[in-house]
Amino acid sequence: MTKKPRPRAVIIDDDYLLRTLMGDVFKDRGYEVHSSAEPGLSSIFLDSQCSCPVGTHCTNIIITDINMPDMTGLEFIEHQKRNGCKVQNIAVMSGGWTDEKIEHAKRLGCHIFEKPFKIVEIEKWLDNCERKSDPDNKLSGLPINTIESTRNK
Numbered sequence: 001m002t003k004k005p006r007p008r009a010v011i012i013d014d015d016y017l018l019r020t021l022m023g024d025v026f027k028d029r030g031y032e033v034h035s036s037a038e039p040g041l042s043s044i045f046l047d048s049q050c051s052c053p054v055g056t057h058c059t060n061i062i063i064t065d066i067n068m069p070d071m072t073g074l075e076f077i078e079h080q081k082r083n084g085c086k087v088q089n090i091a092v093m094s095g096g097w098t099d100e101k102i103e104h105a106k107r108l109g110c111h112i113f114e115k116p117f118k119i120v121e122i123e124k125w126l127d128n129c130e131r132k133s134d135p136d137n138k139l140s141g142l143p144i145n146t147i148e149s150t151r152n153k
Contacts, residue, residue, distance in 0.1 A: 005137045007130070008058075010044050011035040012073065013065040013093070022063065025119055029126060034059070038069055039076035050084035052140040057086045060133060061126070063113075066094040066101065074101065077108050089129040093117070 009026040013019040014037045023033045036042040044058050052058055062080075064073035071079070073092050080087070092105050095115035105112050111125055 005139055006030055006032045007060040007133070007137055008032045008034070008139055009061040009063065010042060010059045011063050012037075012039050012042050012068070012076065014038065014068045015065065018065075018093075021119075022122070025122055026061070026126075029123075031061070039064065039071045039073065039079075042076075044080070044085070044087075045076075046080055046083035046085060048083060050080075050086065052086060056138045056140040057088075058140050059087055060137065060139070061089045061091075061129060062087050063091045063093065063122075066092055067096065074104050074108065074110075077110060081108065089133070091125060 007030065009031045011019055011022045011026070011033060012035070013022070016037070019035050019037065023035050026033045034043045039045060044062070050058075062077070064076060066073040073094075077090060077092070088109075089111075090109065091111040091113055093113040093115055094101065097112070097114060102112060113121060113125075
């Protein structure tokens, strides 16, 4: 019997406690979790065109804060999409939404969470994402981010 691959989530937030809490929520649902304090240090940050083979993606979920050092969450999502990222389930969290930022997030196809939010809101969004996800969960390997791998040594 072939074991179904676990879904994968990437969480990016410079707030350690929120990043850890979100990671626990995803792990409790069976996700493999990759988290980072900065977009450029994320395991999925693309330095060039997406290398995921057709029909696959590097992660099932991306959830990011907006205000972080070096790059905002919206800039990160724009960067990923410009480089061919195919992840469909993307959410952005912020405690300081403006009409302009909301419109920007919507143009990028992101779900919006207002901080502080209730965990049940995240779980409801995940339920929806999981209902429409590929049952075979075809994940590619994660790209190797040279910045992240050097800082972890």
